[in-house]
Amino acid sequence: MSNQKKLKKLPQEVVNQIAAGEVIERPASVVKELVDNSIDAEATEITIKVRNGGISLIEVSDNGTGIPEEDLAEVFTAHTTTKLESLDDLNTLMSMGFRGEALSTIVAVSNVSMISKYEDENIAHKVNFNSPDDYKVTGAARESGTVVAVENIFENVPVRKKFLKTAQTEYRNILNILTPYFIIYPNIHWQLFKDGKKVVDLESTSSKAGKIDKERVNEVVNQDFVERMESVFFDGNGMQISGLVAHPSDHMSRTKYQYIFVNGRHVWDNGVAKSVFQAYDRYIPHGKKVPFILNVQIKP
Ligand SMILES: Nc1ncnc2c1ncn2[C@@H]1O[C@H](COP(=O)(O)OP(=O)(O)OP(=O)(O)O)[C@@H](O)[C@H]1O
Ligand SMILES: [Mg+2]
Incomplete structure (x- = not known):
């Protein structure tokens, strides 16, 4: 009798989880993707909250342009982006993101909810995901911009969860990812909360994005x-x-x-x-x- 294993096609859910692990390695990668999205949305206020080194919760809130109600769930599907329309755009692109991949990846490996108030709409909306294709959109209260909450990263991908380090190390990774942003975006008011405690509060300066502002550097590097x-x-x-x-x-x-x-x-x-x-x-x-x-x- 042959003991050759039978060739099987992996279920789509497993394919997505494996692919996600390539983009999102740890909580800090989620923070980076969400912050990039807030910057691309022209936010001038970005608040990041993390719990348990980002393993239990990562929340990024901004005052950017927001997302229209009809796109709210759609942005969590693969290859959807407002930042790139043709291959030619790749040559002139100035945005942080363009692959249309980050949110679809994050939703494959964690529990995600998002509230967004689109600048041209009267009320905000919330989308809540149980799984990538089980979600609900409802009305919600929010003045402007977008908040994304990512809970229990890799809870459904045990092999990935195993590679997470202690909360302290994951937090340090998050801070290492954020520090360069704090420096290069002096025009943004940054706040960081760690386990409910405010640990960073950098008021925006009059310097433009990309200007290395000595006052800001002083505050960040200290x-x-x-x-x-x-x-x-x-x-x-x-x-x-x-x-x-x-x-x-x-x-x-x-x-x-x-x-x-x-x-x-x-x-x-x-x-x-x-x-x-x-x-x-x-x-x-x-x-x-x-x-x-x-x-x-x-x-x-
Ligand atoms: N904070 C936000 N404010 C406004 N729009 C957002 C925000 N976050 C995401 N979006 C919208 O959702 C789309 C998908 O986001 P996602 O991060 O998945 O892809 P992307 O930023 O276009 O490309 P990449 O995968 O390289 O990050 C964006 O193109 C943008 O239109
Ligand atoms: Mg992005």
Whole structure:
């Protein structure tokens, strides 16, 4: 008798859960996707609430444009986006998102509800999901913008849940994801609540998005060296680089406090970091590092 296993097609629900695990690895990935959506909705107030390192609850609330009632459930299906219409758009796109994937992914691995007040409608609406295709839309109370609540991440995907770390570590990941946003969006009033307690409250400044504002950096990084940082600006080769670099006397061994943004998106690039450290070569001891925050603007 052959013991060859029979070939089976996976149920769609399982396919979706596996795919979701690729985009959403941990609570911090949910926070990132929701915050990106709030930024794309032109929010100037973003409040994030997390419980139990985001494992029990992640809630992101904004005062952005909101979502029309007829789209409220639809935005949770795969490949639905208002940000991209054709392949050509990919060349000029400035939004954080464009795949139309994040919300459909999140709803596949957690309990989700959303309340949104679309700017051109009179009342807000709420959508509540039991599962990706079992949901209810009702009227709700909300002045403006959108709030998304994500509960019990990976509760229905035990293999993924197993890889979650302690609440403390997951919280640290969330804070690491959020810190660059706090820096590069000084125009946004950010608030963060951890287990019911307010831990971050950054009033918006008069600086535009993408402008590295010393006051904001001071509040976020909260280190003595920030006061001594110098502004830099470079314009050429089709790009502009602006930001803050540390005084040579503030060199350190740790690779911390080095932030690189490209068109406002947080990235890491060894080449850029190396160039900066090389520029300091004769002023700091060999192998030491310096804090810097740079935004590279390139025309898409
Ligand atoms: N906070 C929000 N305010 C207004 N509209 C939103 C908000 N969140 C989501 N949307 C709408 O829902 C759509 C789907 O969101 P989703 O995050 O799934 O995809 P996306 O942002 O278009 O692309 P990506 O998958 O790359 O994030 C968005 O295109 C947008 O129209
Ligand atoms: Mg998105």
